[in-house]
Amino acid sequence: MTLSGKRILLIIGGGIAAYKSLDLIRRLRERGASVRCVMTAAATEFVTPLSVGALTADHVFIELFDRQDEHDVGHIRLSREADIIVVTPATADLMAKLASGLANDLGSTVLLATDKKVLMAPAMNPKMWSHPATRRNHAQLENDGIVFVGPNRGEMAERGEAGAGRMAEPLEIVAAVEALLDSRPKPLAGKKIIVTSGPTHEPIDPVRYIANRSSGKQGHAIAAALAALGADVRLVSGPVTIPDPAGVKTIHVERAEEMRDAVEQLLPADAAVFVAAVADWRTADAAGQKIKKVAGKGPPSLTMVENPDILATVGHHKKRPYLVVGFAAETQEVLKNAEAKLKKKGADFIVANDVGPAGTSKGGVMGGDRNRVKIVSKAGVEEWPEMGKDEVATRLADLIADKLRTTVV
Numbered sequence: 001m002t003l004s005g006k007r008i009l010l011i012i013g014g015g016i017a018a019y020k021s022l023d024l025i026r027r028l029r030e031r032g033a034s035v036r037c038v039m040t041a042a043a044t045e046f047v048t049p050l051s052v053g054a055l056t057a058d059h060v061f062i063e064l065f066d067r068q069d070e071h072d073v074g075h076i077r078l079s080r081e082a083d084i085i086v087v088t089p090a091t092a093d094l095m096a097k098l099a100s101g102l103a104n105d106l107g108s109t110v111l112l113a114t115d116k117k118v119l120m121a122p123a124m125n126p127k128m129w130s131h132p133a134t135r136r137n138h139a140q141l142e143n144d145g146i147v148f149v150g151p152n153r154g155e156m157a158e159r160g161e162a163g164a165g166r167m168a169e170p171l172e173i174v175a176a177v178e179a180l181l182d183s184r185p186k187p188l189a190g191k192k193i194i195v196t197s198g199p200t201h202e203p204i205d206p207v208r209y210i211a212n213r214s215s216g217k218q219g220h221a222i223a224a225a226l227a228a229l230g231a232d233v234r235l236v237s238g239p240v241t242i243p244d245p246a247g248v249k250t251i252h253v254e255r256a257e258e259m260r261d262a263v264e265q266l267l268p269a270d271a272a273v274f275v276a277a278v279a280d281w282r283t284a285d286a287a288g289q290k291i292k293k294v295a296g297k298g299p300p301s302l303t304m305v306e307n308p309d310i311l312a313t314v315g316h317h318k319k320r321p322y323l324v325v326g327f328a329a330e331t332q333e334v335l336k337n338a339e340a341k342l343k344k345k346g347a348d349f350i351v352a353n354d355v356g357p358a359g360t361s362k363g364g365v366m367g368g369d370r371n372r373v374k375i376v377s378k379a380g381v382e383e384w385p386e387m388g389k390d391e392v393a394t395r396l397a398d399l400i401a402d403k404l405r406t407t408v409v
């Protein structure tokens with residue numbers, strides 16, 4: 001039971017995603033945590049205090065000025081007698097209140113009165129999420145140390161609406177809670193580490209682009225594993241459908257050049273891990289208008305130019321991080337190619353994986369959940385058995401912690 005004995009204060013906000021909080025309560029309790037709930041007035045429009053109380057097996061707190069509740073527990077005790085406060089869904093309203101220090105109901109008062117870690121799982125319409133006011137509040141709250149999980153991209157409850165704004169799934173929130181309450185040693189505390197992940201999209205015209213099969217699973221897992229060891233992780237991600245890892249500052253980009261710029265702006269750093277499957281080429285000139293089929297003219301030919309190699313740029317940079325780790329996705333001569341990349345790109349380690357010949361998905365490496373890698377460095381080659389991408393991430397994070405520990409950076 002990973003959360004055995006942990007006390008979780010769950011603030012349920014007023015949004016359609018409130019229903020997922022019911023499942024979250026069960027998931028937290030089956031891992032040994034006790035869950036106490038505060039509901040905003042709006043939340044009670046979406047789920048009933050009766051359901052919440054039945055699932056928490058505890059009193060449900062709603063009113064700030066409830067004489068009995070204040071006498072029995074009080075909002076200060078409520079916020080202090082918890083190991084962590086989790087807000088699901090974190091509505092635009094709840095975020096705005098905390099960002100500006102407003103406390104006009106029990107939920108917002110508890111959030112202001114606490115000295116504990118706060119995890120927010122936002123959920124709102126994509127337009128609300130991308131509104132400059134919500135962007136400002138999000139940045140402010142991150143600065144204040146609030147940790148976010150999600151929102152994910154996808155279909156909204158409103159018909160026909162899609163985009164970033166879906167609340168993270170209960171198990172993703174549980175994982176974020178576990179990571180935040182993890183009291184194991186943090187060997188990477190104070191270390192800034194850049195990770196690239198996902199594919200890049202190189203536009204052909206406004207509706208078409210060149211992409212690859214990368215899902216971002218391995219890169220995101222590495223970012224999460226490094227954060228779990230206490231690192232200040234900056235993840236630069238190409239377009240992916242998986243959520244931003246909790247506790248990791250994520251910058252979203254589309255094209256290789258954008259990824260290079262974002263990474264260079266993040267320097268200096270103690271280490272950088274290049275997991276992204278960056279497109280090697282882009283079109284010389286993306287068309288401003290959709291390229292039309294013209295009868296008798298045949299297919300258009302695309303002129304390609306080489307993209308910047310981000311790993312090589314950083315591997316030979318004047319602000320080169322102490323440790324530079326690259327990946328090598330190969331379909332043949334895995335070791336030979338990895339060794340060549342180590343030298344050419346100025347990396348300390350290359351994590352080589354055999355992705356299999358074209359048209360196959362060898363062990364489903366690209367997009368799958370498992371990986372079999374070889375760690376190539378000047379010191380030689382270490383072969384790891386096939387394992388889950390999460391385990392590859394954990395072992396790699398341990399290796400990085402080990403390398404950074406043995407040096408004063």
Ligand code: CTP
Pocket residue numbers: 196256274275276277278279280307308309310311312325326327328329330341
């Ligand atoms: N990489 C990068 N920028 C690029 C291309 C690759 O940062 N423009 C990084 C990847 O993130 C990875 C490593 O370089 O860490 C190896 O990428 P890979 O695609 O396997 O190698 P390539 O350099 O593309 O070489 P080749 O196409 O010859 O296999």
